[in-house]
Amino acid sequence: MITVKAPGKLYIAGEYAVLEPGHPAIIVALDRFITVSVSEATLQGTINSRQYAETDFHWRRSGDQMIFDNRDNPYHYILEAIRVVETLALEMGRPLKIYDLDINSQLEDQGGRKYGLGSSAAVTVATVKALCQFYELPLSRMDFFKLAAIAHFNVQGNGSLGDIAASVFGGWIAYSTFDKDWLRTVLQTNTFGEILASEWPGLKIELLHVPNELELLIGWTGSPASTSRLVDKITIAKFAEHEQYQHFLAESQKCVQKMINGIRNHHLPIVKAEIRHNRQLIKDLGFFSGVTIETPALQELCRIAEDCGGAAKSSGAGGGDCGIVLTDHTVDQARLISAWNQQQITTLPLSVFQLTEASV
Structure with missing residues (x-):
């Protein structure tokens, strides 16, 4: 079994302006996590979450496609993260497998209300990292960011993706977003491998070291x-x-x-x-x-x-x-x-x- 975790985040400054390339924000990663575990299965895979215990999600393969019932599906970010990683895995010559995913989140209260700590970003990052390990894809932290950013953007369609950066890099970061129109274009024309190797226009991620007294x-x-x-x-x-x-x-x-x-x-x-x-x-x-x-x-x-x-x-x-x-x-x-x-x-x-x- 492979188990990884990704932290939640909070914005310190720069909200809304950070939606535009070249406009910085300051974000912190926090010590509350979403944990994702992957274990290989045989005929049928599952996605299980303690936060969606009433949802019984099973899937199987037909060729390289995941087949599942999309009714009452709460796992859109997870499924898009799976699709993105598996597309890259195929590009890198890895055969696709069947597996179980188990998710647990600390980013809600006991009643399931979200704190606003970026749970969708954290679960996307954790799923990407877990599956990259599962398929033995040798990627850097920046690669993790780019894959998770693609997956999250494909689902949400807006946002700066700064919460993805905080979840991948941790600590305090200064972040400026990339050109979304550029990303939309290259997603239609380039392989994921080519996109990961590209410089993303406008993207800046800098780790910050805050004063000790703060x-x-x-x-x-x-x-x-x-x-x-x-x-x-x-x-x-x-x-x-x-x-x-x-x-x-x-x-x-x-x-x-x-x-x-x-x-x-x-x-x-x-x-x-x-x-x-x-x-x-x-x-x-x-x-x-x-x-x-x-x-x-x-x-x-x-x-x-x-x-x-x-x-x-x-x-x-x-x-x-x-x-x-x-x-x-x-x-x-x-x-x-x-x-x-x-x-x-x-x-x-x-x-x-x-x-x-x-x-x-």
Whole structure:
């Protein structure tokens, strides 16, 4: 049996602007994981998930095709990850096999509500890594990113794929997305091997080393949000409010780049100041686009954190889910957490996950 895990993620800064090539975001990988196990089977394969225990998913082969009943299928990201890896495996001369996949996730609460930690990205990355090991495909981390990004993009159709990068590389990363139109074109004309070997236009992934005194607190509002739907709404505003949207992009790029430089130079006051600046930019985006990004619960989360001396903002697409706070020794975390509890904001006991060779 082969078992791999992939971490969840949270955005620190640069949301929405990161959808455009050349506009950076800062993302962290977190120590909550999706685990995927693969074991060879014979006549029939299965996909099992503790999160979908009521779904009995069986499949078989007809030639190189997977045959299954698509009704009530919750495994779209997994199946696309399988398709992408197996296409590459065939290109590399590997015979396809039948196997069982077992999935377990730590990215939801006990009731199955998602925390907004990028579960679809993590399960895509974990499935890609597990099957690449299963088929003995000698790939680099960047190859894992590219394969998982292709699979995720094929299902979702939008997004920056920064959550894929965080899940593959771990730690703190600065990320700029690639040209999606280029990817759509080469997927129609090139082999996966050729696409993996290509330089992806606009793609940048840089590992960041944060100041030792910086600490990250994460609050969960208990209200899940749909990233793809929020992104679709912002895309409408991109064209309807073109001038304001272009101003937002330019200001976000300057803000996040200052933050990246502050992290590189271990200058925490700059990092905290730009977190606050980025929060305002995203609130402005929500206002002129008519999209509720910072919900009342997220606004209260940030108010409490700022009153305690932290630098806070919503994380990711907003509309619910999580907010983040950057703190240091000047912040009374106990008072902050107590105030959050009084407002039914849950402090998630998470740490940044640093990838090591042993965890690849």
